[in-house]
Amino acid sequence: LAKxxxxxxxxxxxxxxxxxxCSHNNIATNDYITWYQQFxxxxxxxxxxxxxxxxxxxxxxxxxPADRKSSTLSLPRVSLSDTAVYYCLVGVLYSGNTGKLIxxxxxxxxxxx
Amino acid sequence: DxxxxxxxxxxxxxxxxxxFLECVQDMDHENMFWYRxxxxxxxxxxxxxxxxxxKEKGDIPEGYSVSREKKERFSLILESASTNQTSMYLCASxxxxxxxxxxxxxxxxxxxxxxx
Numbered sequence: 001l002a003k004x005x006x007x008x009x010x011x012x013x014x015x016x017x018x019x020x021x022c023s024h025n026n027i028a029t030n031d032y033i034t035w036y037q038q039f040x041x042x043x044x045x046x047x048x049x050x051x052x053x054x055x056x057x058x059x060x061x062x063x064x065p066a067d068r069k070s071s072t073l074s075l076p077r078v079s080l081s082d083t084a085v086y087y088c089l090v091g092v093l094y095s096g097n098t099g100k101l102i103x104x105x106x107x108x109x110x111x112x113x
Numbered sequence: 114d115x116x117x118x119x120x121x122x123x124x125x126x127x128x129x130x131x132x133f134l135e136c137v138q139d140m141d142h143e144n145m146f147w148y149r150x151x152x153x154x155x156x157x158x159x160x161x162x163x164x165x166x167x168k169e170k171g172d173i174p175e176g177y178s179v180s181r182e183k184k185e186r187f188s189l190i191l192e193s194a195s196t197n198q199t200s201m202y203l204c205a206s207x208x209x210x211x212x213x214x215x216x217x218x219x220x221x222x223x224x225x226x227x228x229x
Contacts, residue, residue, distance in 0.1 A: 032215045043220025103156040
């Protein structure tokens, strides 16, 4: 069963690139890696998802090495509004309607001016 | 815009009470999920449902049950609330893939339940 481990907190300054790494040593062959962002008093919001190598969208990049035992969420040029908790999720749902979804404990990112 | 709503933002119940948490989504999603969120533990899956009247246990189903009578509505039931069920409860929904994988989940704002 995949267990995910993230740093508890990180600090950064506006304009910097931030990289948050999630360890998932027991990731299964069919598991996907997804990252969510959560602001206070809100539910998490999807950022990006990948299976292997690199995925990029308009807000972030996700780097997954060949062994898939970790993943790194990269946020380019953060602003104060990126201050939030970031969660990695490892898992999969099968068409047979079983599956496992394992969230990490979350990383609190504080962006300073 | 996808909307997932939860019946209450805050709820205070007494030990032993039966508690219903309701969730409604308006995007015709097949999958619906209930999580609890606790400091230092992240989100943990309680139950999910992939269709009306269908359910699957997550990682921590003990002490909880669920009901899905309509596609848009998913209820979490605490049969006899206990103080260790004090937590933030989050509902989510997503499309269901016909093969394997994950679609993004859309979360509600959460219900903070306090059991005294």
